[in-house]
Amino acid sequence: MIKMVDFLVRTDEYSHEEFAERWQGEHAAIAKDLPGLRKYTTSVPTNPNAVEYDGVLELYFDDMTALNQAFESEVGQKVQADAAEFIDLEAGPTLVVDETVQLDETHD
Secondary structure (H helix, E strand, O other), X not given: OEEEEEEEOEOOOOOHHHHHHHHHHHHHHXXXXXXXXXXXXXXXXXXXXXXXXXXXXXXXXXXXXXHHHHHHOHHHXXXXXXXXXXXXXXXXXXXXXXXXXXXXXXXX
């Protein structure tokens, strides 16, 4: 499983609360339709004033081909254009990792 992890920083026009509402609402409604997407999580800090990022995004795909095809698709282009309206796309790092789960007690 390939996971893309983005550490997100909002644009100056948005407060942290406005960013979180847009990201986890309107934007998530578009992003969840990325082709090949297996899992999609958004996380916001419990104390946003104490950290440099406004959110952490995790997108899971079967492989790099699926990830690349997702962002090359029409939905992927729409997702990226929408994100550019409220996320400073150059501010936070993006990691693409091959995830190894060591423990997962969230599923029985």
